[in-house]
Amino acid sequence: MEKILTVNKLTKKFGYLTAVKDLSFSIEKGNVYGILGPNGSGKSTTLGIVLNVVNRTSGDFSWFDGNTSTHEALKKVGAIIERPNFYPYMTAVQNLKLVCKIKEVSEDKIEEKLELVGLLDRKNSKFRTYSLGMKQRLAIASALLNDPEILILDEPTNGLDPQGIHQIREIIKKIASEGTTILLASHLLDEVEKVCSHVVILRKGEKLYSGRVDGMLASYGFFELKFNDMDKLKSILEDNSSFGEIKIDNGLLTAFLKEEMNAEVLNRFLFEKGIVLSHLVKRKESLEEQFLTLTKSQTN
Amino acid sequence: MIRLLQIEFIKLWNNRASRVLILSYFVLLTSIALVAAIKFDIGPIKFHLAEIGIFNFPYIWHFNTFVTAFFKLFLAIVIVSMMANEYSNKTIKQNLIDGLSKKEFILSKFLTVLSFALISTVFVFTVSLILGLIYSDYDELPIIFSDLEFVLAFFVKLVGFFSFCLFLGILVKRSAFALGFLILWQILEGITRGLIRWKLFDGDTTETIMGFFPLQSMFNLLKEPITRLEAVQTVADQVGEEISLNYQVHGYEILIVLGWTAIFIYLSYALLKKRDL
Numbered sequence: 001m002e003k004i005l006t007v008n009k010l011t012k013k014f015g016y017l018t019a020v021k022d023l024s025f026s027i028e029k030g031n032v033y034g035i036l037g038p039n040g041s042g043k044s045t046t047l048g049i050v051l052n053v054v055n056r057t058s059g060d061f062s063w064f065d066g067n068t069s070t071h072e073a074l075k076k077v078g079a080i081i082e083r084p085n086f087y088p089y090m091t092a093v094q095n096l097k098l099v100c101k102i103k104e105v106s107e108d109k110i111e112e113k114l115e116l117v118g119l120l121d122r123k124n125s126k127f128r129t130y131s132l133g134m135k136q137r138l139a140i141a142s143a144l145l146n147d148p149e150i151l152i153l154d155e156p157t158n159g160l161d162p163q164g165i166h167q168i169r170e171i172i173k174k175i176a177s178e179g180t181t182i183l184l185a186s187h188l189l190d191e192v193e194k195v196c197s198h199v200v201i202l203r204k205g206e207k208l209y210s211g212r213v214d215g216m217l218a219s220y221g222f223f224e225l226k227f228n229d230m231d232k233l234k235s236i237l238e239d240n241s242s243f244g245e246i247k248i249d250n251g252l253l254t255a256f257l258k259e260e261m262n263a264e265v266l267n268r269f270l271f272e273k274g275i276v277l278s279h280l281v282k283r284k285e286s287l288e289e290q291f292l293t294l295t296k297s298q299t300n
Numbered sequence: 301m302i303r304l305l306q307i308e309f310i311k312l313w314n315n316r317a318s319r320v321l322i323l324s325y326f327v328l329l330t331s332i333a334l335v336a337a338i339k340f341d342i343g344p345i346k347f348h349l350a351e352i353g354i355f356n357f358p359y360i361w362h363f364n365t366f367v368t369a370f371f372k373l374f375l376a377i378v379i380v381s382m383m384a385n386e387y388s389n390k391t392i393k394q395n396l397i398d399g400l401s402k403k404e405f406i407l408s409k410f411l412t413v414l415s416f417a418l419i420s421t422v423f424v425f426t427v428s429l430i431l432g433l434i435y436s437d438y439d440e441l442p443i444i445f446s447d448l449e450f451v452l453a454f455f456v457k458l459v460g461f462f463s464f465c466l467f468l469g470i471l472v473k474r475s476a477f478a479l480g481f482l483i484l485w486q487i488l489e490g491i492t493r494g495l496i497r498w499k500l501f502d503g504d505t506t507e508t509i510m511g512f513f514p515l516q517s518m519f520n521l522l523k524e525p526i527t528r529l530e531a532v533q534t535v536a537d538q539v540g541e542e543i544s545l546n547y548q549v550h551g552y553e554i555l556i557v558l559g560w561t562a563i564f565i566y567l568s569y570a571l572l573k574k575r576d577l
Contacts, residue, residue, distance in 0.1 A: 014576075051397045053577040075399035085394040090314045098310045101303060102398045142398075 002029040003065055004150050004181055005050060010059035012045050012205075019045040021205040022059070027150065027183060032176050034192035034213075035185040036291060037202035043185040044082065046202070047154050051079055064149075075103045078143030079152035084135040088128035092119060092138055095127055096145060105146045113141040117171060133164030140171055150181040157191065169194065193287035201294065208294055216290045220257035223266060226279030227253075236273055252279070304408035305415065307400075311382065312412070318378050325374040329423050332368055333431055353529060355435035358447035362525045362547065364428040365454035368420075369522055372458055375416050376465045380478045383409060383469025393577045406569045409466055417458035425451055453521040453549040460518045460557040460564075467564040470571055489513050514564075517556040523547055 005027040012020040020042040027033055035043050048054030050061050052070050063073030086095045096110045114120045117137040122130070130138065136156060143151055153172070157165040172195055176182055186192050192199060193213065200210040209216055227233045230248055237243050237255050244258045263282045270277060285293070312318045335354075354363050386392040395405060432444065465482065472478040492513070497506045510516045526532060528547055 048576070052401075053393050053396050055574070055576055069401070071396075071399050071401035071404070073399075074397060077399075079397045081393065081397060083390070085390040087311060087314070087389060087391055089316065090310075094310065094314050098307060099398055101307050101310065102395060102400050104303070104399075 003027070004029055005061065005063055005183075006066075007046070007050065007061045008059055010046065010049060010061060011057045012042075012049060012054065013057045019205050020049070023202070023205070023207055024059075025200050025207065025210045027181065029149070029181055030179060031198050032182045032196045033184065034196035034199045035183065035202065036187070036189065036192055036199050036287075038187055040204075041202040042205040043187075043202060044154055045205075047079070047081060047152060047183075047185055051077075051081065051152070053081075075105075075146060076149045077152060078146065078148035078150070079154075080136075080139040080143050080156060081152075081154045082158070084139035086127045086135070086138065086142075089126060091126055092123045092130075092141075095138070096142055099142050099145055103146045109145055109147070113144050114138075116144065116174075117141045118167070133160050133167065136160065136164070136168060137171070140168070144175070148180065150183060151175060152183045152185075154185045155187075156184070157186075157188065189286075189288040189291055199287075201291065203295055213287065214284070216287075216294065219285055219290070220260050221282055221284040222254055222256045223263070224279065224281040224283065225253045225255065225277055226251065227275055227277055233270075233275060236270070236275065240269075301411065304404060305411050308382075308408050308412040312378070315382075315385075318382065321374050321378050325371055325378075325420075326423060328371045328374070329368055329420065330427060332364060333427060351435075353437070355431050357432050357436045357438050357444045359525070359528065360428050360432045360436065361447050361450040362522070362528065364424055364431070365450045366522045366525050368424050369454060369457060372420075372461055375420070375458075375462065376482070377475070377479065379413060379416070379462050379465040380469045380482075381475040382412070383466055384473055384475040384478055387470075387473040390577075396577070402572050403569065406565065406572060409568075410463070410565055413462040413466060414459060416462060417455050420458055421451060421455040424454060449549045450522065453554065456554050456557050456561075457518050457521045460514070460561045463561045463564040464514055464518075467568045470568045486515055489515050511553065512556060514560045517553065517560065520553050521549060521557060 003026050007026065008024050010020055010023045011018065023042070023046060035046070037043050045054055049056045050063075052074060063070060064076070087098070090098070092114065093110060096113070097107055100107045100110070111120065111123075114123050117140050119134060119137055119141065122134065127135070127138070140153075140156070143153075156172070157168050160168065169191070172182065172184070176195055182195070184192060184196060196213060198211065199213050199216065201208040201216075225233060230251070230253055233253055234246055234248060237246055237253075242257060242259050242261050244256045246253065246255045248254075263280060266282075267277065267280060312322070353359065386395070392405065396402065400408075429444075433439065436444075438444075465478070468478040468481050469475065472481055489510070493506060493510050493516075496509055497503065500506075501509070511520055523546070525547070527536075
């Protein structure tokens with residue numbers, strides 16, 4: 001697989017504080033990556049380092065197998081960090097023309113990208129007249145001008161209203177479906193869960209996990225069940241060696257699997273025991289639950 | 301290189317404040333021609349500035365470069381704010397992320413400074429040449445094109461001064477504070493001069509030492525031209541005062557200013573490289 005970015009033992013210290021500690025991971029072409037972590041876990045610092053705006057303390061990173069200098073490589077990258085930064089006194093088109101000059105690409109994609117983010121009708125308005133959502137969309141248009149190999153987004157929906165969040169997500173999904181590699185930093189887990197196939201999880205600058213989203217926990221998922229005699233249901237399941245922890249909460253029984261089992265098998269098994277369920281759902285832990293489990297287990 | 305200049309041009313020209321300042325600067329440079337129109341005609345006293353010899357070649361090179369050098373403050377504001385705005389708008393961060401290297405960033409600013417200085421020099425040269433051709437008492441080619449080192453000194457002076465402004469813009473990151481710092485620096489040089497003169501050395505040595513300070517060295521490049529005027533010297537002779545001043549542009553003075561330019565640009569780069577944005 002073609003590697004787009006390799007980070008090797010990266011460390012960044014701000015005085016006594018270690019923001020990123022011995023971080024290593026790599027980004028491969030074609031996947032959608034999420035960098036997850038609570039606020040202050042080193043996500044933005046890591047992105048800042050690979051984007052040439054923060055100096056590293058030690059370790060190294062290389063773009064595109066290390067064949068080009070960082071600033072040359074960045075011309076093939078599209079990135080938005082935190083707030084959209086543009087010249088407030090210039091219009092959208094003027095700002096994008098400037099970006100084209102910096103990235104050394106032709107200017108004929110400007111209209112196309114403004115169309116993609118839905119700003120074509122406001123293209124000649126000054127940047128300072130834009131709402132936050134529009135600014136963020138302009139930033140995405142700007143990041144896409146060079147048809148980047150990888151799109152890096154740091155908290156792209158931060159501070160937006162629900163409609164704005166939805167618009168940005170739709171745009172991200174659209175870009176991802178076109179096969180662009182995406183690296184998305186966020187503390188919003190459902191956001192990452194919706195679009196990412198791989199995650200890197202950070203806490204206090206250290207890597208807790210990196211790999212596929214569904215491989216995060218060695219988990220077989222769980223069943224949610226309802227029956228009019230919950231205690232009987234519980235005792236039957238406790239006798240079955242396939243189940244681990246079983247709990248009843250708000251009239252809903254949750255049984256965690258210790259090995260693979262599909263819903264049909266369980267349904268037949270319980271029916272044979274004379275139990276007719278009124279509710280049966282098989283689920284995997286959401287990213288949030290997995291994340292909390294992971295961060296908790298690392299703390300202990 | 302053209303690309304870097306284009307980048308800066310887009311940033312500057314689309315900013316209304318910068319555009320107005322740049323345009324007014326060049327209008328002011330041209331307006332020195334209006335000095336020629338100054339005429340007093342009060343009864344017996346007839347005074348026509350153009351006729352007391354300020355537009356004579358080669359004196360005009362000295363006079364015009366000296367006077368127009370004061371207008372550089374207009375461009376100083378533009379330069380300080382073009383640097384400081386990159387910080388306050390955080391666009392410097394975006395520029396780097398978009399693939400401009402830190403070296404290219406400084407280079408693009410420095411090239412802009414060079415262009416400002418070069419255009420100003422060409423401008424002053426042209427205006428002076430035209431004024432001289434109209435009013436000068438001497439119009440032989442060798443005389444017209446003598447003493448051109450004042451024009452060179454003017455260029456070096458602007459480059460040095462603008463580089464200083466650029467550095468202050470990066471150092472302080474706020475345009476108003478950077479301009480304040482510039483004034484503060486001028487005062488500091490004044491105080492230093494006073495202290496050295498008071499405690500350490502005599503007048504001449506003090507002047508030599510001060511010649512190594514950034515602002516003083518830039519000022520030294522073009523010395524005041526008024527006492528050089530024949531009319532003024534005649535008056536001085538009559539009152540028994542002898543004026544002997546050194547008007548020349550010295551090679552070592554140019555070297556000092558070029559040295560400061562190099563230091564300021566290097567420090568700007570080092571500062572940008574060291575900082576986390």
